[in-house]
Amino acid sequence: MDIKTYISSGIIESYALGTASQEESAILECVMKNNAEVMQAVFETQEIFEKLATQQAMEPPSFLKAEIRKKLEFNTSAENVGKIIPLTKKVEESTSSSIPGWMKAASVAVLFGLGYLGYEVNSKNNQIQEIASNNTELSSKVSHLEEMNAVYKNSKKIMLKGVEKHPDMLAEVYWNDSKQVYLDIKNLPAAPTGKQYQLWAIVDGKPVDMGMYDEQNQSKVQPMKSVETPQAFAITLEKAGGNATPTMEEMYVMGTI
Amino acid sequence: MKKQILSPDQIVSLLVSRDEKGFNYLYENYSGALYGVIFRVVRYEEEANEVMQDVFVKIWNSISSYDKAKATLYTWMLNIARNSAIDRLKSKSFQNDLQNQSIPDFVNDGMGLSTEQKHEFNEVQEHVNKLREDYRILINKAYFGGFTQEEIAEELQIPLGTVKTRTRAALIELREILKDFRIIFLFFLLK
Numbered sequence: 037m038d039i040k041t042y043i044s045s046g047i048i049e050s051y052a053l054g055t056a057s058q059e060e061s062a063i064l065e066c067v068m069k070n071n072a073e074v075m076q077a078v079f080e081t082q083e084i085f086e087k088l089a090t091q092q093a094m095e096p097p098s099f100l101k102a103e104i105r106k107k108l109e110f111n112t113s114a115e116n117v118g119k120i121i122p123l124t125k126k127v128e129e130s131t132s133s134s135i136p137g138w139m140k141a142a143s144v145a146v147l148f149g150l151g152y153l154g155y156e157v158n159s160k161n162n163q164i165q166e167i168a169s170n171n172t173e174l175s176s177k178v179s180h181l182e183e184m185n186a187v188y189k190n191s192k193k194i195m196l197k198g199v200e201k202h203p204d205m206l207a208e209v210y211w212n213d214s215k216q217v218y219l220d221i222k223n224l225p226a227a228p229t230g231k232q233y234q235l236w237a238i239v240d241g242k243p244v245d246m247g248m249y250d251e252q253n254q255s256k257v258q259p260m261k262s263v264e265t266p267q268a269f270a271i272t273l274e275k276a277g278g279n280a281t282p283t284m285e286e287m288y289v290m291g292t293i
Numbered sequence: 294m295k296k297q298i299l300s301p302d303q304i305v306s307l308l309v310s311r312d313e314k315g316f317n318y319l320y321e322n323y324s325g326a327l328y329g330v331i332f333r334v335v336r337y338e339e340e341a342n343e344v345m346q347d348v349f350v351k352i353w354n355s356i357s358s359y360d361k362a363k364a365t366l367y368t369w370m371l372n373i374a375r376n377s378a379i380d381r382l383k384s385k386s387f388q389n390d391l392q393n394q395s396i397p398d399f400v401n402d403g404m405g406l407s408t409e410q411k412h413e414f415n416e417v418q419e420h421v422n423k424l425r426e427d428y429r430i431l432i433n434k435a436y437f438g439g440f441t442q443e444e445i446a447e448e449l450q451i452p453l454g455t456v457k458t459r460t461r462a463a464l465i466e467l468r469e470i471l472k473d474f475r476i477i478f479l480f481f482l483l484k
Contacts, residue, residue: 046457049464053435054375055442065363075362082368084464085436087471089371093325094332100342101320104349110313 042067043077052081176254184257191218196269196289207289209235209269215262217269221249224288227273234274236282237266248278268292301366308356316353323367327374333437334378335387344381348374379439423470428463431456 050056051064068075191210198205210218219235227233235246246269247260270290272282299307299318307315327348332341351373359369381387422429430449434440442460446453 044461046461049461050442050457052464053432053460054372054379054439055435069362079365081464082364084468084471085371086365086367088467089326089330089367091471092329092333094329095325096328096345097338097342100345101324103342104320104346105316107346107350108316108353109311110316111311 039071039073043074048074048077048081051078052085180255190214192293194269194291194293196271196291198289199287201285202288205289207271207291209291210257211263211266211293215264217246217260217263217266218257219246219249219260219271220257221271224271227251230276231273232276232278233271233288234278234282235260236270236272237263238268238270239263239266241267243270243282245278245280248274248276266293301361305356305359305361305366308353311353316349319352319370320349323370326367327370330371330374330437331378334375334439335382340381340387341378344374344378348377351377375436382439424463424466427459428466431460431463432467435460 047056047060047064051061056064064074064078068078188210190213194209194211196207196209205224206222207224208220208222210220212218217235217237221233224233232251233249235249236243237246238244244263245261246263249258249260249271268291270282271288272279272284273286273288274283297318304315304318307318324345328341328345331344331348332338335341335344348370352370355373359366363369364372424432431445434445434448435442440448442453442456446456449456
């Protein structure tokens with residue numbers, strides 16, 4: 037059957053009207069995908085009903101929208117932070133008042149005074165807040181430095197350099213006297229959701245799991261497991277929680293002792 | 294009034310990510326058209342309201358199965374609306390409810406409508422009404438009544454082939470009618 041005949045066979049009208057059988061519909065949908073003329077004919081016919089619907093639109097009862105909304109689950113977009121509740125200003129016009137004029141002036145002055153005081157207090161509060169936050173910043177810096185010091189003392193530093201696939205990557209491993217290992221992933225990119233970096237130590241030619249790097253953790257230098265006789269270290273990107281064996285194609289950096 | 298117009302792709306994208314903005318846009322721009330179709334099928338406001346809710350939930354939950362190679366978003370939604378309404382129409386419970394009441398006239402009766410809705414209902418049935426009677430019956434029975442062509446052929450006592458050719462002619466004419474209306478409509482907007 038040639039295309040022209042098919043198009044004028046009435047199947048397209050049936051399809052748009054909803055009277056075509058499942059089989060006929062499936063056939064048409066298949067033909068549509070492979071023939072632009074048929075696709076166009078179908079879309080044109082469907083458009084008739086779109087126009088009809090638009091022009092025969094009837095306003096639904098006003099309560100319906102809320103009812104429907106209740107049944108749907110929404111993901112609030114990032115911009116939707118809070119509900120904006122408009123404040124309606126009531127402008128009251130006072131016709132007569134029994135408050136003497138001087139009182140009105142005085143009260144205004146007091147208000148100004150209070151306002152200024154309020155401003156002063158506020159700015160002092162802001163200053164205090166600033167100092168407090170500086171303080172917390174400093175103390176966290178200090179503890180971080182203390183931490184780093186403990187690690188660097190008595191440790192051997194091993195640079196893990198990027199493999200062929202990730203040439204400029206760098207990580208650092210500190211292998212402490214007490215055999216504890218610390219990892220700093222330096223410039224490795226943030227792991228995608230659901231994935232995590234895993235550290236491996238090569239012992240006797242075999243990879244041994246040294247733990248996962250926690251990107252949520254504030255500390256850049258994190259304690260991992262301990263190892264007695266590592267020959268080398270490597271980092272691979274695994275699924276969150278890690279893998280029993282390393283995924284070799286996902287190796288980022290590596291370094292020998 | 295400045296109205297934001299979204300492309301179908303943009304709307305789909307909002308719906309897929311279940312963004313409330315998508316729902317709002319959809320409701321504001323399409324609820325009337327969908328309600329009109331639903332109402333003309335079930336003809337009772339209470340049922341129309343229920344079906345309308347089901348339809349929006351269906352649209353919302355099955356947007357991932359929308360295939361733009363088969364139809365526009367609008368058509369896809371219209372079909373969901375029409376099919377849901379026809380399912381309701383043919384449902385046992387609905388038929389039971391109808392049994393004890395006189396079945397409203399197919400084309401012109403706006404039973405259970407507010408005065409305003411009656412106005413809308415009648416005013417625009419005119420498009421289909423403008424068709425010659427034999428065409429009109431076909432469109433109404435098929436589109437708003439959910440009858441198959443075989444059923445229509447049997448009821449009207451005409452050959453199936455005639456139903457098919459007449460339907461085709463009816464749609465061609467309906468398209469013409471809608472085209473003219475659009476021009477007048479646009480004229481009003483531009484004045």
